[in-house]
Amino acid sequence: EAGVTxxxxxxxxxxxxxxxxxxxxxxxxxxxxWYRRVMGKEIKFLLHFVKESKQDESGMPNNRFLAxxxxxxxxxxxxxxxxxxxxxxxxxxxxxxxxxxxxETQYFGPGTRLLVL
Amino acid sequence: xxxxxxIPAALSVPxxxxxxxxxxxxxxxxxxxxxxxxxxxxxxxxxxLIQSSQREQTSGRLNxxxxxxxxxxxxxxxxxxxxxxxxxxxxxxLLIGSARxxxxxxxxxxxxxx
Numbered sequence: 001e002a003g004v005t006x007x008x009x010x011x012x013x014x015x016x017x018x019x020x021x022x023x024x025x026x027x028x029x030x031x032x033x034w035y036r037r038v039m040g041k042e043i044k045f046l047l048h049f050v051k052e053s054k055q056d057e058s059g060m061p062n063n064r065f066l067a068x069x070x071x072x073x074x075x076x077x078x079x080x081x082x083x084x085x086x087x088x089x090x091x092x093x094x095x096x097x098x099x100x101x102x103x104e105t106q107y108f109g110p111g112t113r114l115l116v117l
Numbered sequence: 118x119x120x121x122x123x124i125p126a127a128l129s130v131p132x133x134x135x136x137x138x139x140x141x142x143x144x145x146x147x148x149x150x151x152x153x154x155x156x157x158x159x160x161x162x163x164x165x166l167i168q169s170s171q172r173e174q175t176s177g178r179l180n181x182x183x184x185x186x187x188x189x190x191x192x193x194x195x196x197x198x199x200x201x202x203x204x205x206x207x208x209x210x211l212l213i214g215s216a217r218x219x220x221x222x223x224x225x226x227x228x229x230x231x
Binding site (some may be wrong): 006032033035041042043044045048056058059086091093095100102103104105106107108110111 | 121142148149150151153159160161162166168169170206210216218219220221222223224
């Protein structure tokens, strides 16, 4: 079974440009999460989808970030316009919905390393 | 606000030694706690998940314990090997609304010397 995949693995863009990151969750996982780690900091939660619905956007830093999950399958995270402080590693994770939420293991993708110059 | 702390930040041990990594969290109202490992330039690999009703979980040479009342978890690695060298991350899940976001610690960087 394929794990969580993310594309691209690396992206280098200039300040003011737009970048779109893609995440393909494990097949059958309705929960999809975006996290990021900026330099020297802990991994931080960005948002959570259940199928195509946003359940929690509390971690999104500002309105330059837009996440979508049309059809409840893959998800995209767009940063427009990108700023220097957006540099970091963006991780996607997915999990199955369980009757007991405490039993939900989140499986992470390899991450997209974004560098804004 | 949940805060997760991992001590030590870095640890170097000779091969074969048993070791303990520590994780503490400030809010005991958690759904679960997960331990991950991260190899340089790679993603996170889930090692163990402990539900809030459980005290410990074991997988091979790994044993994780959870003490919710004191806000602590430990990851015990038996008979360490050079292949265990990685960064180990602890993360807790809180219910906020209907979400299950993870709050991460900063990790312990483990080096096992051959």
